[in-house]
Amino acid sequence: MKKPRTIKYEVKGILKSQGMKFSDREILKENYSVKIHTLKIWFDDEMIKGIQAVYQMSNGKIFEGKENVVLKDSNFTLYTFQLENFDYLKAIGGAIGEKGFIEYLFFASCSGKKGECGQKKEKQKNFTLNILNSEMPICLNGFLTTLQGKI
Amino acid sequence: MDSLLLFRVRFKKKKKKNKKQIAQGEDIINAGLTQLGAEITNDEVEEEIILQDYKTKK
Numbered sequence: 008m009k010k011p012r013t014i015k016y017e018v019k020g021i022l023k024s025q026g027m028k029f030s031d032r033e034i035l036k037e038n039y040s041v042k043i044h045t046l047k048i049w050f051d052d053e054m055i056k057g058i059q060a061v062y063q064m065s066n067g068k069i070f071e072g073k074e075n076v077v078l079k080d081s082n083f084t085l086y087t088f089q090l091e092n093f094d095y096l097k098a099i100g101g102a103i104g105e106k107g108f109i110e111y112l113f114f115a116s117c118s119g120k121k122g123e124c125g126q127k128k129e130k131q132k133n134f135t136l137n138i139l140n141s142e143m144p145i146c147l148n149g150f151l152t153t154l155q156g157k158i
Numbered sequence: 159m160d161s162l163l164l165f166r167v168r169f170k171k172k173k174k175k176n177k178k179q180i181a182q183g184e185d186i187i188n189a190g191l192t193q194l195g196a197e198i199t200n201d202e203v204e205e206e207i208i209l210q211d212y213k214t215k216k
Contacts, residue, residue, distance in 0.1 A: 015199075016195065016197055018193060018194070020195075022192070055191040077190060106188065108191065109192060112194075136194070136196055143200075145197050150191070151189070151191055152192040
């Protein structure tokens with residue numbers, strides 16, 4: 008499938024020394040004619056623990072991205088933001104806590120569907136991925152941090 | 159006298175155990191998502207198809 012004429016990379020948050028960078032481009036490879044169909048988010052009382060995107064190809068087929076969850080636990084809550092076939096993702100944002108972890112996420116679709124998960128607290132720093140009206144996200148990436156020792 | 163000595167030994171052992179527990183408690187693991195991003199496109203052809211599909215079904 009042909010590469011889009013323009014593609015931009017939007018990243019928000021903090022890159023720590025201990026952790027793992029992830030990108031679904033490793034799985035999607037040269038597939039650029041996709042849209043994010045579903046987002047699955049794992050979280051607990053403190054922060055977002057992981058995220059997975061499910062993609063829809065131009066032929067309608069559903070394709071699961073990598074499950075990027077750190078130290079997956081049965082106590083995590085799973086939130087699913089699923090879009091109709093005709094709809095697509097228009098806004099992704101959230102809030103970062105004092106320790107640098109993403110604690111809250113929100114999503115909005117072209118048709119006006121909204122979703123949110125995690126914990127909204129005071130003293131968080133809000134962020135939004137810069138997605139213009141004429142744009143849409145086609146591949147998810149991020150960074151999972153694992154800190155061990157005294158904090 | 160013997161019982162007092164025994165008490166002291168027991169107390170010392172208990173104190174050591176508590177110290178060990180605190181040391182284990184210091185190994186806090188803090189893990190989660192710290193960065194989120196996306197590849198974003200404004201490929202007109204791709205968007206046109208989706209928008210047409212959206213308008214038709216609406």
